Amino acid sequence: MTRTNIIYKITLFTCIVTLFYSCKKDDFTTRLPLDRLGDENFWRSENDLRLYNNAIYPLYITGFGTGFADGTLQPWGVNASKIVYGDVITDNLIPNSYSTVAANTYTVPTLSGSGGWNFSNIRVLNIFLDNYNKATVSDDIKHLYLAEVYFLKHGIILKK
Amino acid sequence: MFQWNRPSAIPDLLGSEEIQRAVVNSYALTGQNEAPQTAIALLDSIVAYKNDPARNPYYMIGSQIQWVADVNPYELAVRDWSPSQKHNLNVSGGAGKTTYYASLGYFGQEGMYRFNTDKFKRYNFMLNTSTTVTDWFKVDLKTNYNRSIYTEPVNPSGKGGWWRALSQEPGRNVFMPLRTPTNAPVPNAYTDNVLSFMDYNSSDKNDEDIMLITASPTITPLKNWNIKADFSYRSQNIRNKTVVPYQERIGGSWTALVTDYTSPSYVYKDVTAINHFVTNIYTDYTLKLNDHNIYGLVGYNQELNKNDFLWSNKTELINAETPTIGLASGQLTGSDQEREWSVKGVFYRFTYDYKGKYLLGSNGRYDGSSRFATSTRFKMFPTFSAGWRISEEKFFSGLKTVVNDLKFRGSYGSLGNQNVGTDMWLRLYGTTTQVDYIFDGVRPVGITPPGLIDPFLTWETATTFDLGVDATLFKRLNLSFSWYDRKTTDILVDGAKYPATLGTSSPVTNSGVLDTKGFDFQASYRNATSGGFTYDITGTLSNYNTKVESFSGNPNMLLSTLYNGQVVGDIWGYETYGIFQNDEEIQNAPIHNSSRGPHSGLIFPGDVRFNDLDGNDSISAGTTVTNPGDLKVIGNSTPKYAFSLNTFLSWKGFDCNVFFQGIGKRDVYISDNLYWGAINGGIGTREVYSDSWTPDNTDAIYPAYKNRASNVTTQTRFLQNAAYLRLKNFSLGYTLSPALAKKIAMQKLRVSASAYNIFQISSVPKYFDPEVLSANYPMLKSVAIGIQATF
Structure with a gap:
């Protein structure tokens, strides 16, 4: 092999390597998260739908693990667990504050910042509605979870 | 090299007598007639102990211990000089077609504290070899190894770094001696003084090693034509180990001991492995045609970074001497994190000059980053430059003896910045291991929705226009001046304000333009006299100013985030009128304690009075630029x-x-309570205490010495130069x-x-x-x- 021949081969090799590196289109710069759930690896199975709905319940039905309190959050008069404190809307006990619904003084919130106009909980439901169809499960199962979400969504709209 | 270090100044902290006297006096300064007996009794005991240190540094009120010692934490803990040393050994040489350079280094430094001080050690090793294989092929190999170890005692969380922690909590750090006296009910035990945390054997160890290996082959197929590559691999391993053994301390009781921050005992370990791979392949060609010089380069670059982090923590050490996860009996917790990012791009450089007189150049990059969405991932960043060496022109020859070299230059170009988190462009779901709700008797796992993202997130671009001149005069004086205007467009910020009806917070987006104008100047003069005396003097001066040219996320011009026209570094504050001298003045002054006012509650003589800039007879802070209330720009923190x-x-x-x-x-504006002392809840220095307002010292600089943080509100009077x-x-x-x-x-x-x-x-x-x-x-x-x- 002559010198120019070797040089020619090395140059060609370098060019091919360079082309190879740069032409693998976009695999190299596409780095999906390795330790977190994203749209690429979520909304696949029934389990995904169930886990998502699990986290919705505490937003709408105050339950276990929520603190002890007797605030005056609309409309019940308390903002603590309604499982335990639900009695405040019956005649069984008298809370420190009163239920605005029972006293017929509940007003639909109008001003922004008054608490009624933060839509973060509805956003949670809407994200479900946008995505649940991606799951590869039968419609029967999908509709089960869809019904839960529709139920809660109509519930909150009634309050607005 | 051996070196000795010491803090250049130690705060002149108040002693326990002054601290307690200030407490006693503060009752009168807040409209109360007399200090309670307990406070006066404490002061008396402090004075008595000071006059007779043979007494016990405490007395009892029932079962409650009242400490009356007089500790200066800095004097007790900080030593005069702390040593450090640095040693280097270099060897270089070659045989045949191979040359090498090797170096070995050590650096060791001890911290400035007397007990259990922090220690830093670093070892580094480097070996570079270069082999000329044939006349057209050469290989350079570089190996670099770096190891550093840092140990320090664990500072209790929430108390700040050691230096600052020493200036806090007078009741503990000044009134309590480090250990109880030998005749105490619990003798020679640690008290709750912060120094006991430093002294007892907790440790926080950081151990890091970095290995960098680079292979760089160069092929020279023709004269003036090179093909080069760099393949490098960097492996970085970081290991942390925190050991907090169990420790009881004496606080306010001989029987109920304090174990905050030291119970339960625990050992924490983490390991981070960062692997970074870089490939550069480029080729350049130099061409000289008579008076024309041409240089061109094209290349390709890619980088991949992988970060793998694992931690675990276990409580209840079985034996403080052997603190490991295996030898602990309590709760085991742990988790991990895996991240990757990559960039790739092609780049070029081109320069041309005619007789070294007219210079032209351009370089650029077309870069892609994994931090951005697919459609907006790649962006081009070109730069163009031109220069004219006027001193090489024929018509300049008359001046050439004085002005040896004179060059005008200018450039225009852009650079990208990808400084955001690795997956800002992706919607990521959160997880809750136990939701606040019971289904079938258990609290199941829940998945929470992602926040908003900007699917068109892209590079932040800094475009610089720069003009300059370089000159050499009398063959000795070099002058260089550049003026630049850098516009940073598409800045990556998360400050956009949306209405609450959106239901979530705003994402990081490209919104806004920053404009930085500045200059750099350098002058140097070097000369040698006939007597063998040489001197070389270099002076530099530079300045810049950054303004927010536009920011789309803040239509209401809120002061809490960037706003159009903002000069970066501006400090908003009140204009100080002075200090309230008497009740009559408080009555007649504008209202200072409205809901958005600087003070709240009652105002007393000795509190700071502010100017009513908006003339509404009430001092209050506005929230927007258009309605700032009584706030104004009082200074700028940019150097x-x-x-x-x-x-x-x-x-x-x-x-x-x-x-x-x-x-x-x-x-x-310094609002730290190391400076403000009791006014902001710290120990404080004599400088502030002795110049604070009292009914007898009415022209004092500082407000009354009592706990009132609202007097520390950012204002003109205490703005520091x-x-x-x-x-x-x-x-x-x-x-x-x-x-x-x-x-x-x-x-x-x-x-x-x-x-x-x-x-x-x-x-x-x-x-x-x-x-x-x-x-x-x-x-x-x-x-x-x-x-x-x-x-």
Whole structure:
């Protein structure tokens, strides 16, 4: 092999390597998260739908693990667990504050910042509605979870 | 080289008598007639103990211990000088077609505390070899290894770094001795003084090693044509280990011992492995055609970074001497994190000059980053430059003896910045291991929805236009001046304000333009006299100013985020009127305690009074630029007019280097309670206490010495001038003459002595370093001696 021949081969090799590196289109710069759930690896199975709905319940039905309190959050008069404190809307006990619904003084919130106009909980439901169809499960199962979400969504709209 | 360091200033802390006297006096300053008996009794005991240290440093109220010692935590904990040393060994040589350079280094430093001080050690090793295989093929190999180990006692969380923690909590750190006296019910035990955490054997160890290997082949197929590549791999391993053994301390009781921060005992370990791969392949060609010089380069670059983090923590050490996860019996927790990011791109450079007189150039990159969405991932960043060496022109020849070289230059170009988190462009779901709800008797896992993202997130671009001139006069004086205007477009910020009806917070987006204008100037003069005296003096001056040209996320012009027209660094605050002298003045002054006012509750003589700038007879802070209430821009915290002066002198083997550095203008507002003392809840210094307002000292600088943080509100009266001038380095050296060195079998021998930060002019409190202005570590001054020998 002559010198120019070797040089020619090395140059060609370098060019091919360079082309190879740069032409693998976009695999190299596409780095999906390795330790977190994203749209690429979520909304696949029934389990995904169930886990998502699990986290919705505490937003709408105050339950276990929520603190002890007797605030005056609309409309019940308390903002603590309604499982335990639900009695405040019956005649069984008298809370420190009163239920605005029972006293017929509940007003639909109008001003922004008054608490009624933060839509973060509805956003949670809407994200479900946008995505649940991606799951590869039968419609029967999908509709089960869809019904839960529709139920809660109509519930909150009634309050607005 | 051996070096000794010490804090350049230690806060002049108040003693227990002054602290308690201030407490007693503060009752009168808040409209109460008399201090309660307990406070007066405490003061009496403190005075009694001070006069007779043989007494016990405590007395009992029932079962409650009242401590009355007089500890100055800094005097107790900070030693006079802490040593450090640095040693380097270099070897170079070659045989045949291979040359090598090897170096071995050690650096060790001890912290400034007397007990259990922090220690830092670093070892590094480097080996570079270069082999010419044939006349057209060469390979360079570089190996670099770096290991550093840092240990320090664990500082209790929430108490801040050690230096700052010492200035807090007078009831513990001043009134309590480090250990209980030998005749106490619990003798010789730690008290709740913060120094007990430093002294007992907790440890926080950081151990890091970095290995960098680079192989760089170069092929030269033709003269003037090179094909080069760099393949490098960097492996970085970081290991942390925190050990907090169980420790009981005496606080307010002999029986109910304090174990906050030290119970349960635990051991925490983490490991981070970062692997970074870089590939560069490029080729360049140089062409010279008569008077035309052309150079061109094209290349490809890619980088991949993988970060893998694993931690675990276990409580209840079985034995404090062998603190490991395996030898602990309590709760085990742990988790991990895996991240990756990559960039790739192609780049070019092209330069052309005609007789070295007219210069043209361009370079650019077309880059993609994994931090951005697919459609907006790649972006082009070109730069163009031109220069004219007017001194090479024929018509300039008359001036050439005075102005040896004169060049005008200009450039215009852009650079990208990808400084955001690795997956900002992806919607990521959160997880809750146990939701606040019971399904079928268990609290199941829940998945929470993602926040908003900007699917068109892309590079932040800094476009710079720069003009400059370089000149050499009398063959000795070099001058260089550049002016630049840098526009940063598509800045990555998360400050956009949306209405609450959106239901979530705003994402990081490209919104806004920053504009920075500034200049850099450098002048140097070097000369040698016939007597063998040479000198070289270099001075620099630079300044810049950054303005927010537009920011789309803040239509209401809120002060809490960036707004159009904002000068970066502006400090908003009240304009101080003075200090309220009497109740009558308070009655007649504008209202200071409205809901958005600076004070709340009752106002007393000795509180700060502000000016009613908007004339509504009430002092209040607005929230927007258009309606700022009584706030205004009172200063700017950007360091302006940075300057330096470096002088190098040498004469017959002696050399001397003097380096001054400083900032011409800067405002800063210090609200740290290291400075404010009891006014903001800390121990405080004599400087503030002795100049605070009392009914007898009505023209004092500081407000009344009582706990009232609202008097520390950002305002004109206590704005500090942070300009400074500092002698960063002063060193003297002597090099043995080559003839003498040869007699002791050496090529070169130099001995030197240096001093760092030994002199400065500044008006900020002297225990704050004007360069960093943080209360977490003081400025250090140091002296060093060194020796350099070449065989």
